[in-house]
Amino acid sequence: MARIAFILLTHKDPDGIIAQAERLTQTGDYVAIHFDARAKPEHYRKLRSALDANPNVTFAKKRVKCGWGEWSLVAATLEAVKAAVADFPRATHFYMLSGDCMQIKSAEYAHDFLDAEEVDYIESFDFFSSGWIKTGMKEDRLVYRHWFNERNQPKRFYLAYNLQKRLKLSREVPRDLQMMIGSQWWCLRRRTMEQVLDFIKARPDVMRFFRTTWIPDETFFQTIVHHLIPETEIRARTLTFLMFTDYGMPANFYNDHYDLLLAQDYLFARKISPEAKELKQRLGELWTREGVQFAVSNEGRALHRFLTGRGRVGRRFAPRFWEAEATLGRERTLTLILCKKWHVAKRLVAEFRKRSSIPALDYVFNEMAPLPDLGGIETSPEKRNRHRRALMRMVFDHENADRMVICVDPAELDVIEDFTRDKCQTRILEIECQFSDDYLKGHAQRVGLAGHHTPPQVLDQMLPTIRADLHHESERLRDAEFENYALMREGGEIEDNARALAHALDIPSDMAQELAELDYIFRD
Template identity: 60%
Template sequence: MARIAYILLCHKDPDAIVAQARRIAAAGDFVAIHFDGRAAQADYDAIRRALDENPRVTFAARRLRCGWGEWSLVEASLLTVRAAFEAFPRATHFYMISGDCMPIKSARFAHDFLDAEDCDYCECADFFESDWIKTGFKHERLIYRHWFNERTQKRRFYASYALQKRLGITRAVPKGLQIRIGSQWWCLRRSSIATILEFCAARPDILRFFATTWIPDETFFQTLVYHLIPRAEIRSRTLTFLIFSDYGMPASFYNDHYDLLLSQNHLFARKISPGATELKARLGELYVDPDARFRISNEGQRLYTYLTRRGRVGRRFAGRIWETEATLGQEHELFAIVCKKWHVAKRLAYAIGAELEMPVVGYLFDEMDANLPHLGGIDASMQKRHRHRRSFLRMIFEYHGTRRLAICLDPADLDILRDLAQDRTTLHVLEIDCELSDAYLEGHAKRIGLASDATAASVLQTLVPALRGDIAFERDAMRAVAGGRLAILQQDGPGDEQAQALREFLPVPLETAQRLARIPHLFSD
């Protein structure tokens, strides 16, 4: 059975470190600790007094003063790995964590997970070809030597870099190494650790190279694992759940994230807020609970992206050439039915089409099967439909030989509606304002991938109000764009008001509008 030796790098909160180590030891695992040399000696002494007698806890031989982006972080990791390797011969896996990490699965789950597959978990993306580095230095991290800390010695860091660049002083990557990059939170088997330690002893030149690269904790172990371990035995991922913002800052987790964290396909999470004492207590109890069961939905990253970007509306400051040069023409009339409930909009659209003998297509910019004719390939992908939207619609008009066409749009299709409103065609817009229950919004979240059947109820309770607010935002923005072209059909409105809304939208007599307003089961789910 798997036994894990946790490599714990930390620099604060001695009480939390002691609690973490005791928790790990109580579950039958091991922990090796490096407490940053920059931290107070009194804090380190307190940790040693509390844990020195525990046979499942050991410490790095030396305390190094660590700095972000420096070799010192890798050196501290190597010191702690060696201590764990020697102290715990029964350890089968070595898992790097920080003082901000907490388990989000039980020890039993973690052991079973690692037993299931004989492999290493280490993110090993290609340094040069991948998009792992979003901004800033890339190859400059390697070909120039970095002796100074960019955060604490910024002037020296950039002066040194500028001088080397001006003088053309560069260096090559050591022969035979393919530089890889990824998360520093890896989990490696004992055999892989032994191989890496032997390699480090035999190749001090490799250590010297990485010692003056920038942010080597993202490249050192990742490159050696890829270089030394068979590819089939590497899973290029981290077992630690972490999220970075658009600005490269790690997201923190709080007390109300408990259910969300447990549903992720990871063993630990980083980083837990220092103030989330309730969350830490619950996760601590979870790790030593052998009966804990988990439902994995793994929507955390998608949820974070959705919630943080909600309300950001993309803007184009210049029209695309194929859109500015294409027009539907003044001779055409386009009837756009906007509704979040697609089945409701399509029921009404096809009823209108039958009543007025007008061609109808469904959500042509949102679903592949939208009652479309074959148009020579422009209809074959959503990307083509969006890229050539005016030409696409004009081809539908021409295919049917008509001057009238009814389509369906989602309220989120704001840029499409804005584009059509700017065209010379005659545009009519009908909004169907439906009632959206919590149950419907939960189903909507699952349909768009923000949730699944395994998502915890507490997560859905947080998500549903956000979705409701998002839909309200889309509705208000759509109404502003539609302006005087807009008619609104209220689900809960009286029949005469519904008929009046349809008359505003369509050139039909009152009797026809009343007949359309009485479509059986129009609003049924």
């Protein structure tokens, strides 16, 4: 059975570290602690006093003063690793943690998970081609030497960096290494860790290189493990769940995230907020429990993007430059059918096509709804949206029509506003639907906010936000006060819906009455 030696890098909160170490060792696992040499001496003495008697806890023999982005973080990790390898000969895996991490599965689950495959878990993507680094310094992390810390010595950092660039003092990456990059939160097998320690003894040139790279904790282990271990024995992922905000900072988890965290396909999570005392207590109790079943759905990141993105949806008021001269024409009429339930709008359009010669299209800007060959502009969603006015003008020309109907998702306000600003006459029919809880749960799964195994408690917490979001989309349409706007309601009076259809589609009242009387249109 797997027995884990946790490599714990810490610099504060001795009480929390003591509790974490005692908890993790209750199940026969081990903890090797590196406590930052910059931290308060009394905090370190408190740790030693509380944990020295625990045979499953060890401390790094040498303490390092750590700084973000520096080699010191790797050096501290290696000190804790060496202590763990020497003191815990029965450890099968070495798992990197920080003091802000907590388990989101039981020890029983974690051991079974690691026993299932004879592999290492470490993010390792090609440094130069993967695009893992989104912003900031990239190749220059490696090809120039970095002796100073950008955060506390920014003038020296950039003086040395710019001087090297000016004098063309770049260096080569060790030729036999493929530089890799990834998260610092890894879990490695014992023989892998022993190979890494043997490698760094045999390759002082590699150690010299990494000592002056910038943010080496994202490249050192990632590169060496990839160099030593066959790719078939590496899973390029972390077992620690973490998310980042729009500002590039790790997102914190709070008391109401318990069910969400347990549903993720990870063993640990960071960062747990210091204020989340209830969450810490519940997660702490989880580690030693047996027989717990976890329904893994893994929707956490999609849900975070959805919730944090509300209110930041930008609007585009000016036409794009390639559309400046594009117009459908004053003599043409375009009707936009706006409906969140796509199947409802599609059924209405299908019935309309049976009764009218007016061309009517499905969601051409939201999905790859069929279009005629227009010379390539119709071949991808990106092209359709980039040149939407030109696209619709070509469809009008192809159909030799001066009236047309298309479906648009109500969330696409920029599409709607584009056409209402055009010289053509634009009519709008909004179809207001009723959303049951079951429908919203299905909607959450379709858009990736939830999976088939998402716990019911998580879904219940999501539903008010999703419902409010759909309501907000409808409110935005009405606040825009579009001309030639009509509203058709699920459950509304047939006569009212018929009038809305007749106005928006500009069709005879008897045809509108027929469409309004179709009772299957709104069925889910």
